[in-house]
Amino acid sequence: MHFSTLQYTSLQTIADTFNLAFSDYVIPMHFTEVQLIEKLTRDGINLEHSVGAFDGEKLVGFILQGLGQWEGLLSAYNGGTGVIPAYRGRKITQQLYAYCIPQLKAAGVEQCLLEVVTRNQVAVKTYKAIGFTIARTLESYKGEINTQSPTDLPSGIIYREVVDLNWALAETFWDYQPSWGYNFAAIQRIRQFTRLVGVYNKEHLIGYGAIHENTNRVAQFAIAPAYRRKGLGLHLFQKLATGKTAPLSVINVDDKSEVTLNFLDDIGLTPFLQQYEMTLKI
Known part of the structure; x- marks a missing residue:
């Protein structure tokens, strides 16, 4: 398995991997390529700062990220983390952050930001293990x-x-x-x-x-x-x-x-x- 940024990965590949990763999520999601483009645009996602885990040529996990100001700090916003079902349990999310944080620091980023469903305790525990702390609770x-x-x-x-x-x-x-x-x-x-x-x-x-x-x-x-x-x-x-x-x-x-x-x-x-x-x- 190797890690790389996603600027050379097709949007269709990202959409297909996203849909597979979220097919059994607490709130299942599915994006067409056009819908994914709108989400990436809204969230300010930059594929040069987004990272993927690859098994050979196959994308099996990803973090979609965009940079911008948040509470006075240059921040990397995580617009979606996903790992396809067959590759879970391998701490791929932790490895993706270990891979990208040095690059983010080099770009002047001072903090990472994300949102996670509260009842997805596996993800919450993963992010806490990486070092994330809860800033606030959001209701929809x-x-x-x-x-x-x-x-x-x-x-x-x-x-x-x-x-x-x-x-x-x-x-x-x-x-x-x-x-x-x-x-x-x-x-x-x-x-x-x-x-x-x-x-x-x-x-x-x-x-x-x-x-x-x-x-x-x-x-x-x-x-x-x-x-x-x-x-x-x-x-x-x-x-x-x-x-x-x-x-x-x-x-x-x-x-x-x-x-x-x-x-x-x-x-x-x-x-x-x-x-x-x-x-x-x-």
Whole structure:
């Protein structure tokens, strides 16, 4: 077995290996080559920094990684680790990190970042053995939005689709920091697949929502604190759900943001996935 970066490995090979590795995962996943490209783009994955384990010419394990700033540090985000079933139990994930960390350090990377499903205790233990620690717990919700009409919306409130937002202002509405795959940089990377809806009091931005059209995932949403508990959030989600036949989902909400979790419960969504965000200083 040998290890190498993935820039010379075809996307179809990576997709096939990904699908086999995740075929029996706690939440089975399957990507076409086109869907994989969208995921890699959203997560900022760079195949020059992604690594694979090969048995001869056969890709049997991988870590998909992208570099970027996270909490003030140049970080390597793990957008997916997988080992195909026949090769598990050989500590391939540990070997992949042992192989890539020196290269990441040479590129100036200061920390590694990933998310792992909390009930996947085998993976959690593996990452802890490598040296990762839990930074926070993230909750994901999905379901059908309540169809009730918001009552007594304040006068002058306008909802409209927009090309761009005042992101610096939008950030002041947050109750928690979005995860890597749903932050501002991620939205911009797949802007062509993302619909933005701004909430305005006359011409002043007081809220917004961003939804990935291909997956029905709400990447971000927020209402300015002074305008909450007035029905604006429910109306925003109803706007985001317009024309959708499949349920919406909201991914990776910080579990310390009780106001957000309560709101999602109130509008009809239910929790379906819990993940740990984990970091490793290198």
